Amino acid sequence: MRPFEVSLPSGLVGCTIGGVPIKVISLSPTSIRLDADGEALNLRVYFYRDGGMCPLNVTAVRDGADYTVADPVYAAEVRRVTKLYTAYIHRRLDQPDADSWCDHELPLLPNGFDPDTDFGEVSLALNEPSGYRQPTLPVKGKIVRLYVGSRTCPTLLPTPEDWRRLAVLGYPMTLVLPPLSESMLDGVRPLLELAEEAEINDFGAAALCREYGVEPRLGLLLNRRRLDPRLPLKDGWPDFAPMLAENSVNDPLWREYLAELGITRYEFAAANYPLTVPEGGHSLHIGWIPTNVTAAFRESGVTRRYDGLPLIERQGGMFAFFVGGTQNFERVVIEP
Amino acid sequence: MKITAGFGCADDYDRLCDAGADELFCGYVPVTWLAEYGNILPLNRREVLFVDMQLSAPSELRRLRQRMDVRGVPVALTFNSLYYTPAQYSRLLELLADCVELGFDRFIIADPVLALHIKRAGLRCHIYMSGECGEINRYTLPLYADWGVERLIFHRQVTLRDMASLTRRAPDLEYEAFILNERCRFTGAFCQSLHCDELAHICRLQCEGGGDSPNPDDFGASGCGICALGELRDAGVTWLKVVGRGAHIEQIERDVRVLRGLLDRFEAGENPRTLVKECSNNCYYRM
Numbered sequence: 001m002r003p004f005e006v007s008l009p010s011g012l013v014g015c016t017i018g019g020v021p022i023k024v025i026s027l028s029p030t031s032i033r034l035d036a037d038g039e040a041l042n043l044r045v046y047f048y049r050d051g052g053m054c055p056l057n058v059t060a061v062r063d064g065a066d067y068t069v070a071d072p073v074y075a076a077e078v079r080r081v082t083k084l085y086t087a088y089i090h091r092r093l094d095q096p097d098a099d100s101w102c103d104h105e106l107p108l109l110p111n112g113f114d115p116d117t118d119f120g121e122v123s124l125a126l127n128e129p130s131g132y133r134q135p136t137l138p139v140k141g142k143i144v145r146l147y148v149g150s151r152t153c154p155t156l157l158p159t160p161e162d163w164r165r166l167a168v169l170g171y172p173m174t175l176v177l178p179p180l181s182e183s184m185l186d187g188v189r190p191l192l193e194l195a196e197e198a199e200i201n202d203f204g205a206a207a208l209c210r211e212y213g214v215e216p217r218l219g220l221l222l223n224r225r226r227l228d229p230r231l232p233l234k235d236g237w238p239d240f241a242p243m244l245a246e247n248s249v250n251d252p253l254w255r256e257y258l259a260e261l262g263i264t265r266y267e268f269a270a271a272n273y274p275l276t277v278p279e280g281g282h283s284l285h286i287g288w289i290p291t292n293v294t295a296a297f298r299e300s301g302v303t304r305r306y307d308g309l310p311l312i313e314r315q316g317g318m319f320a321f322f323v324g325g326t327q328n329f330e331r332v333v334i335e336p
Numbered sequence: 337m338k339i340t341a342g343f344g345c346a347d348d349y350d351r352l353c354d355a356g357a358d359e360l361f362c363g364y365v366p367v368t369w370l371a372e373y374g375n376i377l378p379l380n381r382r383e384v385l386f387v388d389m390q391l392s393a394p395s396e397l398r399r400l401r402q403r404m405d406v407r408g409v410p411v412a413l414t415f416n417s418l419y420y421t422p423a424q425y426s427r428l429l430e431l432l433a434d435c436v437e438l439g440f441d442r443f444i445i446a447d448p449v450l451a452l453h454i455k456r457a458g459l460r461c462h463i464y465m466s467g468e469c470g471e472i473n474r475y476t477l478p479l480y481a482d483w484g485v486e487r488l489i490f491h492r493q494v495t496l497r498d499m500a501s502l503t504r505r506a507p508d509l510e511y512e513a514f515i516l517n518e519r520c521r522f523t524g525a526f527c528q529s530l531h532c533d534e535l536a537h538i539c540r541l542q543c544e545g546g547g548d549s550p551n552p553d554d555f556g557a558s559g560c561g562i563c564a565l566g567e568l569r570d571a572g573v574t575w576l577k578v579v580g581r582g583a584h585i586e587q588i589e590r591d592v593r594v595l596r597g598l599l600d601r602f603e604a605g606e607n608p609r610t611l612v613k614e615c616s617n618n619c620y621y622r623m
Contacts (some may be wrong), residue, residue, distance in 0.1 A: 010392035011375070011385025014367025021366035023393040035395045046367050048385060051532075052374035053367060088386045088533060179471030179526070182498035203448065204475030222470065224418045226376075227528040230535055240376045248419040253456065254449040257482075292538060293526035295471060295493040306541055318522070318529075318538065 004028040005066075012048040012081050017041055029075035031066045041067060047077045048084065051236030123147055123283070123333040127176065128315065131336075132162035135169070147333055149176030149191075151201050151219055152293045153316035160190045167194075174198065175214070178316075179221060179295060180205055199267050206261040218258060218266040220285060223249055227291045229310050229320040231272055241273040250278055267333070270324030277328040284326055287335035292318040337565070337574055337599060340412075340512065341592050342581035344389030346400045348588075353407045355589045356596030361412040361444055363390040363581060364397065364435065369427070375532055377421060379428075380414045381446070381468065381524070382581055386533040389582040394438060401439040412442035414581075415450065416466045418525065425453045436461055444489070445469075446525070451483035464512070467491025468524040472498075477506045487512055489577065492559075493523055496567045496621055503572030512575035513568055514620055516591050517583070519559025553587065554616065555594055561620035562598055565608035568621075 005028040015022045015034060023035040024045075032045070041060045046053035058074050060067030069075075123145035126135055132148065148166060150156035157178070158166070166173065175195035177188060179202040192198065192212040200206060201219035209216040225247045231237060248254050249266050255278065258264070266282045268275060269289040294316050304313040310321035326332050338358035343349065352360055363380045375383045382389050391397060404411060413435055420428060428450060432443065441461040445451060446468035454461065464487040465480060472494065480488060487510035490499055494513075503511050520527075522539055529538040556562065559579070568576070578595060580588035598611045 009386055009388035010365070010367070010390060011370065011388075014370065014392060016367060019368070021368055021393040023396055035393060046371055051376060053371040055371060085386060179523075180473050181471055181494065182473045182501045183495065185473055185475075202471040202473065202476065203469075203479055204471075204473045204477075207475040207478070208473075221526050224528060226530070228530045228538065230530060230538075233535060234376075234530060234532060235534055236374065236376065240374065243373065243376050243421075246421045246423075248421075248447065248449045251422040251425060251449055253425075253452055257449075257452055290526070291529045292522040294521055295491070295523045295526075309541075311538075311541075317526075 005031065005033070006078075006082050006085075008081060008085055012085060014046040014053060016044045016046075027078055029078045030070065031063065031068050032060055033066045034060075038062065043069075045074065045077075047081050051234060051240060121332075123174070123331050125176070125285070125287075125333055125335045126158075126166070127151075127336070128156050129158075129162070132158045132166060135166065143171065145174060145331065145333075146171045147174045147176050147199065149178075149199070150315060151176050151178050151199065151221055152290050154178050154180075154184050154187065156315055157188065157191065160194060163191060163194050172196075174217070177201060177205055177219070179293070180208070181295065200263075203261075206263055210262055215265075216261070216263050217283070218249070218263050220267050220269045220290065221293060223247070223266050223268055225269070225271060227269060227271055227289060227320065227322070229272065229291075229322075238273075244271070244273050245276040250276060265330075268329070270322040272322060275324065281330035282328075283331035283333055284324060284329040285333045285335050286323045286326075287321065288312070288319040289322050289335060290317040291320045337569055337576055337603070339515075339578060339592060339595055339599065340575050341578040341588060343585070343588060344581050345585070346391060346396045346403075348585045349400060349403050349409075349411070350407065351585060351589050352592055353409045355592035357409060357578075357592050359410050359412065359575070361414055361581075363414045364392075364431075364440075365390040366392055366394075366431070369431070372427075373424070377424060378417055380416050381418075381531070382414075383531045384533045384582070387582055394434070397435065397438045397440060404439070410442060411440065412444050412462075412464060413440050414444045414466075416444050416446040416468055418468060418528070419447050420450065425450065429453055429457050429459065432459060432461065433457075448479070448483050451485065455484045462486050464489060464510075466524075467494070467514075470525045471523075472502060474502065474505050477502065477509075480506070480509065486510060487575070489575075490514070490573070491523055491525060492519060492620060496564060496571055499568070499571040499573060507572070510575060511571075511573045512577055513561070513573045514559065515561045515565075515568075515576040515578060516556060516595060517559050517579040519618055519620055555591065556612065556616040557618060559618050559620055560612070560616045562595075562612050563609045563615070563619065564621040565599070565602050565611075 005026045007026045025033040039062045044055045058071045121142050121144045125147040127150045175198040197215040199219040200216045201221040206216045270286040340359040341357045365379045444464045446466040465485040467489045489512040
């Protein structure tokens, strides 16, 4: 390499010639070495900026094994990205203070909303034994349905007795199932005999529901999207937020396939960005939403908190607090 | 049983073949994708941009293909994001078609919607469904046939007993299981958090009650399943996955080489529970 030439990761610098991606082997403020041939090349060089790549058109003239680029904007970009990379490789992301989220104003809303004002009729989620056996109704809004069960921990599912006791209250109920491993199947059959509809969180459960005449609803863990309370800290926020509005349930082929499985209604998790919701009677869950789930048995009673973030770990998962706009949803479900 | 290992640079292919890998896998992320989607909607699960761990141009694929023709060790490409947007599926099909044209027709995916699009487009390729697809039970197996899947990769937390139950029910599929590295306490299929350069992985955030971390450079320290080789074999698993995309090539090479040696001893009749002198206490299958 020449003096001041650096090799940078392909996520920081790339290049196309005539729209075809070309690998950048190394570059300096006045030169570039490519996996390409030619005496003079019209290049579109891409440099990392704010979570994406920004293009710059330059002309490169062959000079031995390299190409010379005489462009001050190009030179400035090479220096900028090299500096970024140098700063990055000197960071230690395994240290607790590597994330400076405490210095940023992340919205923290763990106690923050009034269901009466915002949401009117709501469904309430009960997701652990104390809730099944002595349900308290903390929301002020009118409760029209109960979501009963756990989408993260199979040990927290209600017993059939819990279900029957709750049914006496007179609310329609939706069974919430965790992702069901092979060995969990028999344990949920008694509950499927009692339920009329179920939120499912694995694809196989749709057929299992059909065996019992239970209507399956696409669960939060299958309606996958980026969920992280730290999204506002990511480079490029908020400009990239619209890119996250859609996910696979907006794809017609997938919706058609889900309908063949008997799934026409979807459960959505609130997020820290607007959602594009397809037509149909879908539900929005607000409150503590799982961002990470473990399929292994955990100490379900343990709750770990993360200072400075609306994030807790419990019930076999990591939960963050999200509240979203409720338009275009048939149901709003409060997750305590 | 065969070894499949991850790598991040075409130049590392020969070293890993020499170490004893039977198959390799890597990511392919051209700059044209990054220009449009950045790592907001990434092409695969390795979302970082500041670490070189993806192939990035057709010329790299061509060079790799030339080595594959000499060494005979196949390479699968990972397109294993948990989901894509409707607009991305058509772009992805074009990209996959380009990869097939260049001689790469094995794809590791995690999104069944992508599998459906591939099937509808009639693209002739081999689909390996990642454990990042979701939880698996006997009712999921017929869906894998719908999706054109040839190999099922068990996620990190499928028990040995469940593996055996599933493989008996669908013996025509190939089965792959984790054997080394990156034993995450969460299930990848349900991890919707960021894994970008700017922020620590959410699973590694410090919290009350957090414990000490093992030295990640020690063999098997971040996840190991060697002692379960017998049960994995009996369960019908034929592919053993060494996680390593983004790790130093010296580490992956060591892991593959050591694993090859241990596997040879196991297949010669040694008890897998005595193959490793010191347990890492980070076991995939016994914790």
